[in-house]
Amino acid sequence: MAVKKGGATLLRGGAFKPRTSPYAFQGLRQDGIKLLLEAKKITGLPVVTEIMDISQLDLFADVDVIQVGARNMQNFELLKKLGTTNKPILLKRGLANTIQELLMSAEYIMAGGNPNIILCERGIRTFETATRNTLDISAIPVIKSMSHLPIVIDPSHATGIAKLVPTMSLAATAAGADGLIIEVHNDPEHALCDGPQSLLPETFAELVKKIEKVRAAIA
Numbered sequence: 001m002a003v004k005k006g007g008a009t010l011l012r013g014g015a016f017k018p019r020t021s022p023y024a025f026q027g028l029r030q031d032g033i034k035l036l037l038e039a040k041k042i043t044g045l046p047v048v049t050e051i052m053d054i055s056q057l058d059l060f061a062d063v064d065v066i067q068v069g070a071r072n073m074q075n076f077e078l079l080k081k082l083g084t085t086n087k088p089i090l091l092k093r094g095l096a097n098t099i100q101e102l103l104m105s106a107e108y109i110m111a112g113g114n115p116n117i118i119l120c121e122r123g124i125r126t127f128e129t130a131t132r133n134t135l136d137i138s139a140i141p142v143i144k145s146m147s148h149l150p151i152v153i154d155p156s157h158a159t160g161i162a163k164l165v166p167t168m169s170l171a172a173t174a175a176g177a178d179g180l181i182i183e184v185h186n187d188p189e190h191a192l193c194d195g196p197q198s199l200l201p202e203t204f205a206e207l208v209k210k211i212e213k214v215r216a217a218i219a
Helices: 004-007 030-043 055-061 076-082 099-110 139-146 155-159 162-174 199-218
Strands: 049-053 065-068 091-094 117-121 150-153
Touching: 004 199, 030 049, 030 055, 049 117, 055 076, 055 091, 065 076, 076 199, 091 099, 099 117, 099 139, 117 139, 150 162, 155 162, 162 199
Parallel strands: 049 065, 065 091, 091 117, 117 150
Antiparallel strands: none
């Protein structure tokens, strides 16, 4: 409820967690989806969660938005199958993929008959090590010049550092992003994963107010 009160309009959680290390927390899988749907009932917020494989699609019947993560951006069989659904698809850019490749992945979904796609820039891999990834703010105007699809920015995964998230969120907003994915946790130090990039609820609420001011200024 804290994120809803702070200004969130969707609730995203990872029931299935693709992890680089096989020993890292992998999510709660089916039980995780049940918890998300319970949270939906309590908060009234639509829920977003990531699909990993075609075989899991039936589990997503009551999920509002299906996320295709960066590692699956070019899983073409999965994209084709999602094209046969009418669910909104949040399509994340791969960590080493071009904008053109991202748009072609979106075309796979649209070619199947599903036009409901939200693109997501979540940072790309470069030689820089000061942040987890390099957030490509320029992707926003470039994609808007090439496509009618909305684009959201994920500064949490891009930077991997909570204190950088507000600044990058405001920059993305000023550049014309249609939305933001911001990770929030009430106790980041004890989060099972992604704690270092998560904002406290009160910090999130303060950031939303600043974002609204930026949007008003550029409107």
